[in-house]
Amino acid sequence: MTEITDRLQPAAPLVAAKRVAAEVPMIDRYKWFEKVGIYVGIAVFLFFVLAPFIEGFRVSLRPLDHLFSSPYVFWPDDASINAYFQMWQDVPLLGRYIFNSLFISLVITIVVLLLVVPAAYAFARFEFPGQGVLLGAFLAVNMVSGAVLLIPLYRLMRTLGLLNTYYSMIVPGVAFLIPTGIWLLRAYMMGIPRELDEAAWADGASRFYIFRRVILPLAMPGVMVVGLATFIGAYATQFIFALTFNSKSELMPLAVGLYSFFGKERVVWNELMAASFAGVLPVMIVFFFLQRYLVAGMTAGAIKQ
Amino acid sequence: MINSRSAITFALIFLIPATLYTLVIVAYPLVDTVNLSFTNAGLPKSYHWVGWDNYAKIFNSSFAMVIGRTFLWTFCSVGLKMIIGTAGAVLLNAAVPGRTLFRVLTLPPWIIPMAIGIFMWGWLYNGQFGMISGVLQNVGVLHTPFAWLAYGWSAFWATILTDVWIGVPVVTIYLLAAIQAIPKDLYEAAWADGAGRWYRFRRITLPLMRPAALTMSMLSLIATFNSFDIIWILTQGGPNSQTTTMIIDTYKTAIGSYKYGEGAARAVLICIFLSLFCLFYFRAVNRLSKGDSR
Numbered sequence: 001m002t003e004i005t006d007r008l009q010p011a012a013p014l015v016a017a018k019r020v021a022a023e024v025p026m027i028d029r030y031k032w033f034e035k036v037g038i039y040v041g042i043a044v045f046l047f048f049v050l051a052p053f054i055e056g057f058r059v060s061l062r063p064l065d066h067l068f069s070s071p072y073v074f075w076p077d078d079a080s081i082n083a084y085f086q087m088w089q090d091v092p093l094l095g096r097y098i099f100n101s102l103f104i105s106l107v108i109t110i111v112v113l114l115l116v117v118p119a120a121y122a123f124a125r126f127e128f129p130g131q132g133v134l135l136g137a138f139l140a141v142n143m144v145s146g147a148v149l150l151i152p153l154y155r156l157m158r159t160l161g162l163l164n165t166y167y168s169m170i171v172p173g174v175a176f177l178i179p180t181g182i183w184l185l186r187a188y189m190m191g192i193p194r195e196l197d198e199a200a201w202a203d204g205a206s207r208f209y210i211f212r213r214v215i216l217p218l219a220m221p222g223v224m225v226v227g228l229a230t231f232i233g234a235y236a237t238q239f240i241f242a243l244t245f246n247s248k249s250e251l252m253p254l255a256v257g258l259y260s261f262f263g264k265e266r267v268v269w270n271e272l273m274a275a276s277f278a279g280v281l282p283v284m285i286v287f288f289f290l291q292r293y294l295v296a297g298m299t300a301g302a303i304k305q
Numbered sequence: 306m307i308n309s310r311s312a313i314t315f316a317l318i319f320l321i322p323a324t325l326y327t328l329v330i331v332a333y334p335l336v337d338t339v340n341l342s343f344t345n346a347g348l349p350k351s352y353h354w355v356g357w358d359n360y361a362k363i364f365n366s367s368f369a370m371v372i373g374r375t376f377l378w379t380f381c382s383v384g385l386k387m388i389i390g391t392a393g394a395v396l397l398n399a400a401v402p403g404r405t406l407f408r409v410l411t412l413p414p415w416i417i418p419m420a421i422g423i424f425m426w427g428w429l430y431n432g433q434f435g436m437i438s439g440v441l442q443n444v445g446v447l448h449t450p451f452a453w454l455a456y457g458w459s460a461f462w463a464t465i466l467t468d469v470w471i472g473v474p475v476v477t478i479y480l481l482a483a484i485q486a487i488p489k490d491l492y493e494a495a496w497a498d499g500a501g502r503w504y505r506f507r508r509i510t511l512p513l514m515r516p517a518a519l520t521m522s523m524l525s526l527i528a529t530f531n532s533f534d535i536i537w538i539l540t541q542g543g544p545n546s547q548t549t550t551m552i553i554d555t556y557k558t559a560i561g562s563y564k565y566g567e568g569a570a571r572a573v574l575i576c577i578f579l580s581l582f583c584l585f586y587f588r589a590v591n592r593l594s595k596g597d598s599r
Contacts, residue, residue, distance in 0.1 A: 027496045028400040041396045042407055052425040055436045068434055118319035126316035141331050143579050145531035147552045148572045151559045152334035175330035178323055207315045239420045239534045255420030276421040287416050
């Protein structure tokens with residue numbers, strides 16, 4: 001499996017650390033200038049990735065008036081966490097926006113799992129005519145984006161009377177997360193030994209019983225990864241449907257709700273950034289606890305080339 | 306057990322929910338798009354068949370420019386993502402202390418809501434007070450503040466840079482996994498024969514990660530070609546339409562001006578281009594798997 005998750009052994013005391021140092025294979029030893037090069041490279045790379053966060057955090061800590069002052073100073077001498085309190089008053093619905101984001105993502109995740117788990121099982125364990133074509137058709141969904149289908153989706157939502165409801169953001173959101181879910185979970189289920197269900201079958205268990213009592217418990221880690229990936233995906237990409245299908249501010253997810261900080265004359269940048277960090281926090285916490293599983297699941301495709 | 310008739314029935318029953326859902330929410334709208342693209346549908350409830358008019362209009366307008374711009378935007382962005390992603394993957398693969406932490410720190414742009422990351426970049430590009438303009442002035446590259454999103458060429462590259470930033474984490478982690486899947490004994494054998502680091506990278510890492518790189522560039526190409534949020538939040542296609550890609554133009558035509566028919570025709574063109582990409586991709590994969598033995 002991937003080494004991306006490797007960590008130092010939790011209970012490895014000094015002795016082990018010394019032994020590791022002695023056993024670093026020759027091929028992995030770097031000359032000092034190589035080491036410097038690697039660290040400088042990583043530093044530049046991570047700076048590119050993290051600079052917007054650093055700057056966003058810096059902005060959230062400064063009073064708005066001081067923000068609009070040239071020349072640019074990096075270290076603020078007037079830091080305050082005022083924006084983190086003021087934002088709830090200036091945009092009273094902010095808490096609601098964050099709740100909406102979480103709520104929409106959660107419902108999407110549940111629906112996706114309900115649809116994907118049986119489908120992945122069917123693809124992983126059975127052979128039926130047209131299987132390859134159907135799987136290919138699901139994957140082809142990844143090709144079209146929500147933006148391309150916006151016009152007929154808008155008409156469909158209007159016909160079904162779903163405009164300006166949570167459903168108008170949940171229903172299309174689910175559709176575009178199904179293919180990846182099927183793909184990941186199918187790969188995971190194919191890794192469960194067939195002997196297990198065959199043994200249960202020989203003992204007279206029904207197909208549904210095998211699915212529920214043998215496969216599902218064993219596939220739980222895979223289901224978790226797919227659920228997590230779906231949640232993060234749903235949380236990250238709820239912009240275009242919310243922008244187009246919903247105009248009720250009390251139903252807006254954070255991505256669209258943040259526009260409340262764009263005033264007529266100026267953008268309240270410090271509170272915008274503070275609100276962004278508040279909205280990022282829930283998903284960051286989930287991610288940092290579960291990142292090992294997520295990364296392992298998402299990269300499975302790269303290894304099984 | 307696995308391909309008796311009752312097994313097939315069981316499998317099909319399990320597939321019904323996901324298939325039905327996808328048919329209603331993706332397949333039907335796709336057919337409807339093609340259908341609408343031949344009509345003059347708009348705000349009024351009634352509309353009629355207009356044949357190829359919408360397509361004719363597209364090619365009479367400045368849409369050829371938009372198509373060219375979309376391709377340039379997409380290829381620059383995907384190219385940069387692949388280059389930076391490969392560099393990142395190789396660096397994060399190096400056996401140095403702290404690498405687990407570095408790998409985790411790569412992912413935040415991908416985890417957070419896209420819109421939030423884009424708002425942050427919106428600030429960075431701010432002319433008077435933004436970080437990029439500010440730092441460049443402090444260093445002395447710029448003498449006056451520069452509003453990156455206010456001019457066509459700089460807005461074009463600014464939106465690309467933000468797209469690269471959002472795409473790089475996934476590319477990096479995917480390619481890193483591909484590099485780690487390369488058997489270690491290949492490197493050891495080459496090392497024992499006296500091959501240097503650069504030589505090993507060029508002759509082992511690069512060729513063996515090529516299939517994964519091809520897959521990733523394809524996935525990235527599709528996502529980038531469809532990229533909407535970034536341009537919409539940063540510039541809404543401006544200034545002077547210099548960042549208007551096909552998807553932005555489709556949105557403006559259909560949702561902004563309520564010309565559903567003309568918008569649908571643009572959407573159909575996008576689908577055709579995406580299908581062509583996939584075709585080329587599968588041909589490339591076939592060639593690659595045949596030529597693997599050399």
